[in-house]
Amino acid sequence: MAENDTHPADPGGGEQPLEADRLRDLLLAPGYLKALVFSALIGVPVSLVAFWFLVGLHELEHLVWAELPHGLGWDTPPWWWPLLMLPVAGVVVGLIARRLPGGGGHVPASGLHAGATSPVMLPGVLLAAAASLPLGAVLGPEAPLIALGGGLALLFRDLVRVPATPKSTALLGAAGAAAAIAAIFGNPLVAAVLLMEVVGAGGPQLFAVMLPALLSSGVGALVFTGIGHWTGLETGSLSLRLPMPLPRLDVGDVLWTIPFALAVAVLLHPALAAARRVAAFVTPAVVGRTTLCAAAAAACAALYALVTGRSPAEVALSGQATLGQMATDPHAWGVGALVAVLLFKGTAYVLCLGSLRGGLVFPALFLGAAAGVLLAPLPGLGLVPAMAAGMAAAAAATLRLPVSSVVLVSLLLGGTAMIPVVIIAVVIAFVTTELLPKHAPTG
Numbered sequence: 001m002a003e004n005d006t007h008p009a010d011p012g013g014g015e016q017p018l019e020a021d022r023l024r025d026l027l028l029a030p031g032y033l034k035a036l037v038f039s040a041l042i043g044v045p046v047s048l049v050a051f052w053f054l055v056g057l058h059e060l061e062h063l064v065w066a067e068l069p070h071g072l073g074w075d076t077p078p079w080w081w082p083l084l085m086l087p088v089a090g091v092v093v094g095l096i097a098r099r100l101p102g103g104g105g106h107v108p109a110s111g112l113h114a115g116a117t118s119p120v121m122l123p124g125v126l127l128a129a130a131a132s133l134p135l136g137a138v139l140g141p142e143a144p145l146i147a148l149g150g151g152l153a154l155l156f157r158d159l160v161r162v163p164a165t166p167k168s169t170a171l172l173g174a175a176g177a178a179a180a181i182a183a184i185f186g187n188p189l190v191a192a193v194l195l196m197e198v199v200g201a202g203g204p205q206l207f208a209v210m211l212p213a214l215l216s217s218g219v220g221a222l223v224f225t226g227i228g229h230w231t232g233l234e235t236g237s238l239s240l241r242l243p244m245p246l247p248r249l250d251v252g253d254v255l256w257t258i259p260f261a262l263a264v265a266v267l268l269h270p271a272l273a274a275a276r277r278v279a280a281f282v283t284p285a286v287v288g289r290t291t292l293c294a295a296a297a298a299a300c301a302a303l304y305a306l307v308t309g310r311s312p313a314e315v316a317l318s319g320q321a322t323l324g325q326m327a328t329d330p331h332a333w334g335v336g337a338l339v340a341v342l343l344f345k346g347t348a349y350v351l352c353l354g355s356l357r358g359g360l361v362f363p364a365l366f367l368g369a370a371a372g373v374l375l376a377p378l379p380g381l382g383l384v385p386a387m388a389a390g391m392a393a394a395a396a397a398t399l400r401l402p403v404s405s406v407v408l409v410s411l412l413l414g415g416t417a418m419i420p421v422v423i424i425a426v427v428i429a430f431v432t433t434e435l436l437p438k439h440a441p442t443g
Contacts, residue, residue: 038157039175046152050145050180053126057141060134065313079305082298082316085135090294092131093356094287096124104128105147107282108139108360109275109353112198112399117151117173119158125151128357136316138297138348139358141184146195149180190408197401246417252380253421257389260375261425264368264393265432271350272398278354293355297348304344308337315345318358319366326366330373330383338374342367360398365412368394388418393429402430 064085069077096104102121105128106113117125129144153176154169174195182191282289301315314322326333333341349363372390376383388409395405405426410419 042153042156042176043179046149046176046179049152050183054183057133064134076311077313079302079312082136082301082312086294086298087291089131089135089137090291093128094290096128097286100124104357107279108143108358109279117147119151119155122151132356132358137356137358138352138363140318140362142181142359142361145180145184146177149176152176187411190411193407194404197404246415247382247384249385253382253385256381257421257424260389261393261428262432265397265429268397269433269436275350275353278351282355290355293351297351300344300348304340308340314341315348318362320362323366323369338370342370364394364398365391385421388413389421389425392422392425396426396429397433402426
């Protein structure tokens with residue numbers, strides 16, 4: 001065996017891989033164990049800030065889309081309600097993008113980013129998210145949470161005068177982001193896996209990133225779970241109430257998953273490319289064009305309400321609450337309403353991805369679930385397997401993080417019965433997305 005593949009035989013007579021020695025050296029490197037301890041400590045304040053940030057977003061959303069319409073005499077928001085709210089979000093986000101450091105965070109059309117956020121960028125990130133999400137942007141909170149957690153971790157590092165090195169910046173940024181994002185997914189495992197896959201580390205470096213992220217998100221989970229029980233406040237964490245026990249899979253469920261996942265990937269690919277073109281369109285005149293895109297997304301929600309007679313909030317917002325309602329009572333959605341929500345929310349999603357600030361996970365899960373409910377009447381395809389396959393395929397096609405997609409959807413379903421179709425859907429959607437022609441960057 002080549003000399004650079006192994007070290008000399010150990011006392012037991014076997015050969016020890018060089019990879020294990022690299023991991024040991026990394027763990028014993030100066031400062032790593034201190035960074036690990038600091039990761040556990042920052043999990044507490046980061047999770048506290050993330051908890052109250054999510055509570056604030058949840059309360060603002062409830063105020064705008066429930067309390068204000070009810071106070072004005074409507075049981076649900078009138079069809080024109082988004083036309084008042086989303087353009088305001090566009091103006092505010094456009095001004096933040098032009099004037100504040102960091103531009104309010106990454107444009108969601110470019111995907112999730114795990115790079116550490118400078119503390120000076122945090123005000124813009126928080127303000128842009130607070131303007132986008134409660135006012136109806138078809139985006140989720142996960143991207144602002146990643147930026148918030150990473151930026152706070154570096155801020156705390158600077159406050160306690162921990163030496164700033166490229167390694168500590170990467171490790172603490174990942175740990176802080178994991179602690180923050182665990183609050184919205186309701187599970188530290190999802191947060192740690194997501195951050196590791198976004199970072200793209202491998203080999204010993206995988207463990208170097210994994211340990212701080214796991215530790216920080218685990219400590220954070222204890223904190224925000226305890227505070228939620230103590231205060232009685234809600235953060236709007238992602239959860240489904242599916243019929244339990246979950247149904248058993250049969251051959252029809254597995255066979256239908258293959259073309260279904262392929263179709264989801266093929267349809268989402270041009271949608272995400274269109275979102276990148278929207279982002280390029282917005283850049284030259286960020287305030288005016290962000291407002292224009294937000295108004296167009298508002299028009300989608302208003303037209304949906306006019307066409308279907310349902311609430312415009314089903315198209316506006318992340319889809320998190322509506323996904324839970326759909327899972328609880330999918331038969332409340334007729335074929336026309338499902339087709340309309342896929343068309344109008346899909347279009348609004350593209351517009352918001354390229355202009356406002358937030359994450360791309362929650363609306364993708366909703367669109368995948370809605371497609372599953374629409375196709376569930378196909379012979380041999382069950383409702384829950386169809387929703388599982390749709391969510392898994394949509395997550396994989398948008399995130400392009402296959403392991404994170406499997407873990408997220410499996411934990412969201414609350415059981416192991418659907419894991420085979422989840423894995424099949426993720427693999428098919430991911431491979432299809434990777435094989436489809438890449439769109440050249442625009443703008």
